[in-house]
Amino acid sequence: MALAPMFLSCSTAQVDSITFEPLILKAGNLAKVRGNVNAFTNKGGTVGVFETKEGFIIIDSQFSDSIQPVLEAISTKGKPVLYLCNTHHHGDHTSGNIAFKDLTNKIVAHQRVPELQRKAAEKSNKLNEQLYANILFEKEYKINLGNEKITGYHFGNGHTFGDVVYHFENDNVVHVGDLMFINMIPVYRTSDGADSFNWIKVLGKIQEKFDDDTLFIFGHANKPELTVGNKSNLKEMSEFLAASNDFMMKAIRESKSNEQLLTENAFIPGFENRTTKERFPDYLKGLRETLAGKYE
Numbered sequence: 001m002a003l004a005p006m007f008l009s010c011s012t013a014q015v016d017s018i019t020f021e022p023l024i025l026k027a028g029n030l031a032k033v034r035g036n037v038n039a040f041t042n043k044g045g046t047v048g049v050f051e052t053k054e055g056f057i058i059i060d061s062q063f064s065d066s067i068q069p070v071l072e073a074i075s076t077k078g079k080p081v082l083y084l085c086n087t088h089h090h091g092d093h094t095s096g097n098i099a100f101k102d103l104t105n106k107i108v109a110h111q112r113v114p115e116l117q118r119k120a121a122e123k124s125n126k127l128n129e130q131l132y133a134n135i136l137f138e139k140e141y142k143i144n145l146g147n148e149k150i151t152g153y154h155f156g157n158g159h160t161f162g163d164v165v166y167h168f169e170n171d172n173v174v175h176v177g178d179l180m181f182i183n184m185i186p187v188y189r190t191s192d193g194a195d196s197f198n199w200i201k202v203l204g205k206i207q208e209k210f211d212d213d214t215l216f217i218f219g220h221a222n223k224p225e226l227t228v229g230n231k232s233n234l235k236e237m238s239e240f241l242a243a244s245n246d247f248m249m250k251a252i253r254e255s256k257s258n259e260q261l262l263t264e265n266a267f268i269p270g271f272e273n274r275t276t277k278e279r280f281p282d283y284l285k286g287l288r289e290t291l292a293g294k295y296e
Ligand SMILES: [Zn+2]
Pocket: 088, 090, 159, 178, 187
């Protein structure tokens, strides 16, 4: 008789800690982050792949060709895609949504994402290649799957108007999308909602919300193995954005044009690790727009 409760508590503990067999992919790079959360890099933004007993939750979709290895690997497990979640509207995170059209009818994103995605698709003449999120939210959205909980949070605009981070609560992993670029100049367009001041605030809120054990999946890094990190990386990104603001404010005070800045600098002083050369002119252009709007 004494064995029954022991058996029960033991089996409950096992259910909580099930880790599934790793997915085998034909292309791209899939790495386990923790528990049942994986990060996939191929072309475009890092994809989060989360497996539960009932099915998969995918964060972002890259492009319809580069996401294929993930879809093929998933199909061998015979489980459905429960949700596709987008971190923001940019094409290297949402162009692959269309590849999920027969796999799930639950696509989650911030409420601004479909409108921004549509506008960008119109510009690039790709309107008929889009699949838009249909579960939209403003501040917070919870996905409850029995033991597993995934929460999406919008902490304001940093990289775009529709930035969302997704927290896999059991494994304590957060996909932060393009709020994080490692060793790169970030993509920065004020018309999309990029705002270097607000971006610092958003990174501050993320650091407050999550703990020192939390692992973060980043939208972009210069090497696949750097797409996962911790709070120290978020701090470095905040410091980079603050240094960028100081750099541009000084240039505005000294009446220096971006052309002058580009001949004198190949990176933001102190951040020579971030040297995406072809992106630097647009970054300076965007920073100037943000600062001019705020301080002129
Ligand atoms: Zn982006």
